[in-house]
Amino acid sequence: MDFRLTEEQQDLRAGVRDLLAGRYGREALRASVDAGGALDRGLWRELGETGFFALRLQEADGGVGLGLPEAVLVFEEAGRALLPGPLVAxxxxxxxxPGAAAGTAVVTAFDLGGPGGPGGPGGRLVAHxxxxxxxxxxxxxxxxxPVRSADPLTPLHRVAGPGSAAAAYRDEGALLTAALxxxxxxxxxxxxxxxAQEREQFGQPIGAFQxxxxxxxxMLVRAEVARxxxxxxxxxxxxxxVAGAKLLADEAAVRNARDCLQVHGGMGFTWEADVHLHLKRAWVRAEQWRTAGEAEELLAGELLAAELPTAAQ
Structure with missing residues (x-):
């Protein structure tokens, strides 16, 4: 099976990266942090106009008519830019x-922590x-x-009752979150x-140190394996x-953010640096759609099912 990107897919990824760099660069990211994570409705509508949400809808229904492989490329770029909001839902x-495809409506989901969800006896948590x-x-x-969130760009609410995890969407939701x-x-x-190239110590860039x-x-190996x-x-x-991809991507996002902090040293722990925002978002996403424990259970079940026929022989 050939997983190399086509020219059209490469153009799509480059176009989304350019769009987000121009519309949601570092200044916009920091403005979102200062605004307490409030969603920019103007940006949301612009995403809708570019086909971000309607990417996999058929053209006859007003969509772009592309598939899941193209969607993960787009969501990968959104994760790279730390684009906030319930993008997956x-x-x-x-x-x-109504309005979701066009970006005129914002849709969230009971996706935190799987079927049971966190939140304790008072209910479960919902983002945005x-x-x-x-x-x-x-x-x-x-x-x-409202409850306090680890990620300043992912406001949380506790909702009474068990809620619904939108099970029909779980695999796709987990995969798109893994792409982020x-x-x-x-x-x-x-x-x-x-x-590492810019910071100098003992007269040379710290990147020169083994x-x-x-x-x-x-970090690079971890990220490329996940991708x-x-x-x-x-x-x-x-x-x-999908479960394996979510496991690998969650680990790559969290561990790479921590290692990035290590490379930055004390500077990485300051509010002015963006590294901590990647770590905090990675923590939240690791609890969305399919947690590590749920992915491990699914994979263990698949392996056990594959071993049983062999054992019976």
Whole structure:
């Protein structure tokens, strides 16, 4: 199976990267942080106009008519830019929730922590509920109590009751979230390498030191393995492949952000640096659609099922 990108796919990825660099660069990112994570409706509509949410809708239905492999390329770039908002849920809602495809509606989901979800006895957590017009897979918009979030760009609400995890969308949601994580992992490699080239110690860039070289090399391998797994799962759409991709991408995003902090040293822990934003977003995404524990259980079940016929023989 050939996983190399076509020329059209490469152009799509480059176009999305250029669009986000111009529309959601570092100044816009920092403005979002200062605004407390409030969603920019203007940006959301612009995403809708470019086909971000309608990417996989058929052209006859007003969509772009592309597939899941192209969607993961687009979401990878969104993860690289730390684009905020319930991107996955709104994308999945295109075609079912009025306005979602066009970006005039914001759709969130009960996607945190899988079926049970975190939140304790008081209910479960929902991201971006305050900005949402609908919740994926539910007939009405619930009310919730704001709670503190680890990520300043992902406001959370606690909603009473068990909620619905929109199980029909779970594999696609997990894969697109994995693409966001892979993009973040790749971006932190870039940040670490750039800083290692610029920061000097003992008269030379710190990137010349063996320990820093090894750290950056490990980050790159981790990110590329995760990206390859995401691309493969987008082609096969196999639940086990998706679970494996989510596991690898979550690990790459979290560990790469931590290693990037290590390369930056004390500077990385300051509010002015962007590294901590990647780490905090990676923590939240790791709890969305399919957690590590759920992915491991699914993969273990697949392996056990494959071993049983052999054992019976």
């Amino acid at each position: 709104t994308h999945l809602a295109a075609g079912t929730v 509920l305050g900005d949402a017009d609908a919740v994926l897979g539910t007939p009405s918009l619930p009310s919730g109590e 994580q892979a993009g973040s992992a790749l971006r932190t490699v870039e940040l670490a390498v750039r800083y 320990a820093v070289k090894h750290l950056c090399a490990q 390859t797994a995401v691309y493969a799962a987008a082609v096969t759409v196999d639940p086990a492949e």
